[in-house]
Amino acid sequence: MKRLLFLPLLIAAATGLSSCGKDEKVIQAKGSDTMIQLASAWAEAFNKTNPDIKISATGGGSGGGMAALENKTTDIANSSRKIKDKEKEGIKKATGKDVVEHMVCFDALSVYVHPSNPIEQISIEELKQIWSRDGTIDQWEQVGGTGGKITLVGRNSSSGTYEYFKEHICGKAADGTTMNEFRLGVAELVGSTEVIETVSKTPTAMGYSGMGYKNNTVKWLKVSKKKGEPAIEPGELVARNKTYPIARELYIYTAGEPTGDVKTFLDWVKGPEGQAVVSKEKFVSLK
Amino acid sequence: MDSPKRSTARKSRLSDRLEKPIEFLIRLAGWSAIAALGAIFIFIFKEAAPMLGRLDYGEFFTSNNWTPNPAEGNKAHYGALALIAGTFSTTAVALLISVPMGLAAAVYLSEFASGKVKEVLKIVIEFLAAIPSIVWGVIGLTVVGPWVQSAFGANQPGSLLVGGTVLGLMSVPLIVSLSEDALRAVPDTYREAALALGASKWEIVRRVLFPAAKTGLLAAVMLGLGRAIGETMAALLATGNTRMIPGALTDPVATITAAIAAEMNDTVHGDDHYQILFVLGLFLFIITAIINVVADIIIKGRGMHHH
Numbered sequence: 001m002k003r004l005l006f007l008p009l010l011i012a013a014a015t016g017l018s019s020c021g022k023d024e025k026v027i028q029a030k031g032s033d034t035m036i037q038l039a040s041a042w043a044e045a046f047n048k049t050n051p052d053i054k055i056s057a058t059g060g061g062s063g064g065g066m067a068a069l070e071n072k073t074t075d076i077a078n079s080s081r082k083i084k085d086k087e088k089e090g091i092k093k094a095t096g097k098d099v100v101e102h103m104v105c106f107d108a109l110s111v112y113v114h115p116s117n118p119i120e121q122i123s124i125e126e127l128k129q130i131w132s133r134d135g136t137i138d139q140w141e142q143v144g145g146t147g148g149k150i151t152l153v154g155r156n157s158s159s160g161t162y163e164y165f166k167e168h169i170c171g172k173a174a175d176g177t178t179m180n181e182f183r184l185g186v187a188e189l190v191g192s193t194e195v196i197e198t199v200s201k202t203p204t205a206m207g208y209s210g211m212g213y214k215n216n217t218v219k220w221l222k223v224s225k226k227k228g229e230p231a232i233e234p235g236e237l238v239a240r241n242k243t244y245p246i247a248r249e250l251y252i253y254t255a256g257e258p259t260g261d262v263k264t265f266l267d268w269v270k271g272p273e274g275q276a277v278v279s280k281e282k283f284v285s286l287k
Numbered sequence: 288m289d290s291p292k293r294s295t296a297r298k299s300r301l302s303d304r305l306e307k308p309i310e311f312l313i314r315l316a317g318w319s320a321i322a323a324l325g326a327i328f329i330f331i332f333k334e335a336a337p338m339l340g341r342l343d344y345g346e347f348f349t350s351n352n353w354t355p356n357p358a359e360g361n362k363a364h365y366g367a368l369a370l371i372a373g374t375f376s377t378t379a380v381a382l383l384i385s386v387p388m389g390l391a392a393a394v395y396l397s398e399f400a401s402g403k404v405k406e407v408l409k410i411v412i413e414f415l416a417a418i419p420s421i422v423w424g425v426i427g428l429t430v431v432g433p434w435v436q437s438a439f440g441a442n443q444p445g446s447l448l449v450g451g452t453v454l455g456l457m458s459v460p461l462i463v464s465l466s467e468d469a470l471r472a473v474p475d476t477y478r479e480a481a482l483a484l485g486a487s488k489w490e491i492v493r494r495v496l497f498p499a500a501k502t503g504l505l506a507a508v509m510l511g512l513g514r515a516i517g518e519t520m521a522a523l524l525a526t527g528n529t530r531m532i533p534g535a536l537t538d539p540v541a542t543i544t545a546a547i548a549a550e551m552n553d554t555v556h557g558d559d560h561y562q563i564l565f566v567l568g569l570f571l572f573i574i575t576a577i578i579n580v581v582a583d584i585i586i587k588g589r590g591m592h593h594h
C-alpha cells in the first residue's frame with residue numbers, strides 16, 4: 001500500500017526530469033499583431049527544417065513586444081514600426097545591451113472602406129484631416145464618398161500600426177510644433193482581422209491595416225500624397241520602392257546581436273525560405 | 288483477520304487523530320478567501336499608488352480625453368469619463384436582460400417544470416455557464432451585432448446594445464442557478480399554507496416565495512452584476528470598443544475592463560500608463576465593493592423591518 005503511494009510521485013519526478021533534460025529550445029517571439037500570422041507561418045516553416053528549435057509566436061502589439069524585451073519575457077520582438085528612443089533606453093537599462101534592428105519585409109499600410117462606398121481614392125492631406133484631433137473632415141461627402149459621418153475604425157494603442165498611422169498621417173498639429181493625436185471616439189480594435197471584419201459590416205467605416213489583410217468583403221483606397229496628384233493602389237512593387245505614400249518596413253528587434261538559435265532563425269527569415277513565407281502571407285519580400 | 292470490534296476501534300482512533308488537522312484545513316480554506324481578497328486589494332493599490340498622488344481627479348471623472356500613450360512631446364491625458372459611462376451603461380443593459388430572464392427561468396425550474404424537463408434544463412444551463420467569454424464575444428460580434436444592425440439600424444456591428452445583451456446573457460446561468468437554489472430553500476409548508484388559503488400559483492410566487500427567498504435572490508442578482516461589470520473579453524469584442532458617451536443604445540462604447548485588457552500589454556512595469564490602468568482597476572474594485580455593501584445593508588435592513 002505504502003509503495004503504491006510513491007508511484008505517482010515517481011512518475012511525476014520522472015516526467016519532470018525528462019522534460020527538463022530534453023534539449024528542446026523555445027524562442028519567444030512577441031509583438032506586432034499585424035505580423036502575427038506571418039510570425040506563426042515563419043515558426044511553422046522554420047520548425048520543419050529545424051525540428052529541435054521551436055518558435056513560440058504571440059501577439060500583443062508592437063509596443064507589447066518592446067515592453068516584453070524590456071521586461072525580459074521575450075527573445076525577439078516583432079514590430080510594425082520603428083523602435084522609439086524611450087524604448088531603446090529602457091531595454092538598454094534592463095538588459096545592458098543595445099537594441100539591434102532587423103528589417104524583415106515591407107508592407108503597404110492600406111486604407112479600407114466598405115465596398116458599397118463609391119469613393120476610390122484619397123490623399124494623405126485628407127486622411128490627416130479625417131483622423132487628427134484637430135482635423136476638419138468628418139463627413140464622407142467632403143472627400144467624395146457617401147454615408148454622412150465617417151465611422152473611424154482603428155487599432156488599440158499597443159499596436160505598431162496605430163503608432164505608425166498616428167505619426168505618418170496625423171503628423172504635426174496645426175501649430176506646427178507639437179505632434180497630433182488621433183480624434184476622440186475612434187474605435188480601438190485589438191487585431192487587424194477585427195478591423196477588416198468591422199469595416200466589412202459598417203457602410204460608413206474607414207479603417208487601416210496591413211495589405212495582407214485585404215479580402216473581398218472590403219475595398220482599399222488608392223492613396224496620393226496630395227489632392228490632385230496620381231493615386232497609387234497598394235501593391236508589391238510600390239511598397240518596395242516606396243512610391244506608395246504609406247509604405248512601411250516591418251522589423252524584428254533583439255536585445256544585442258543575436259547569437260545561437262536566435263541568429264539561426266533570423267538568418268533563415270532574411271534568407272530565401274523565410275522570404276518565400278513573406279510573399280505567401282501577402283506581405284512584400286525584401287527582394 | 289481482524290475482529291469486527293478491533294477494526295471499528297482502529298477506525299475511530301484514526302478519525303479522532305484526523306479531526307484536528309481537518310478542522311484546521313477547513314478553517315484555513317474559509318479564511319483564505321479573505322486573505323486572497325486582501326492580497327489582491329493590496330497589490331492593486333500598491334501598483335496604483337504612485338499615480339494616485341498626482342492624478343488630476345477633475346479630468347479623470349469629467350473628461351473623455353483618454354490619451355495615455357501620447358505622441359512624443361505631448362502630455363498624457365487620463366480622462367476616464369467615457370470608460371466609466373461605458374461600464375455603467377453596458378452593465379445596466381445587461382441587468383435589464385439578465386434579471387427578468389434569470390428570475391423567470393428560476394421560477395419555472397423550481398415551481399413549474401416537471402422532473403425530466405427540469406433535469407435537462409439544469410444541465411443545459413450549467414453548460415451555458417461554462418462557455419468561455421471569448422466565444423460569447425465572437426458570437427456578439429458576428430451574430431448579435433449584424434442582427435442589431437438590421438433590426439435597430441445600428442451603424443456598426445459592436446454597440447452598447449450588443450455588448451449589454453451579450454454580458455446579460457452571460458450572467459443569466461449564474462442568476463438562474465443561484466435563484467433556483469434560493470427558491471427551493473423555501474419550505475414546502477409555505478406553499479401548502481398559501482395553497483390552502485386559495486392563492487394561485489402566480490400569487491404564491493409573488494407574495495410568498497419572492498419575499499421569503501429575497502436574500503438569496505438579491506445575492507444571485509449581485510453576483511450576476513459582478514459578472515457583467517467585470518467581464519472583459521466579451522466586452523472588448525461586442526461593444527465596438529469606442530470611447531464615447533453613448534447617446535443611443537446603438538452607439539458603440541468602451542468599458543474599463545476592455546481598456547485595461549487592450550492597453551496593459553503596451554506598458555512597462557511601473558510606467559505611468561501601467562499605473563493609470565491599475566487606478567482603473569482600483570476604481571472598479573471600489574465600485575464593486577460599494578455595490579456589495581449597499582446590497583448587504585438593503586437585505587439586513589429589510590430583514591430587521593420584518594421581524
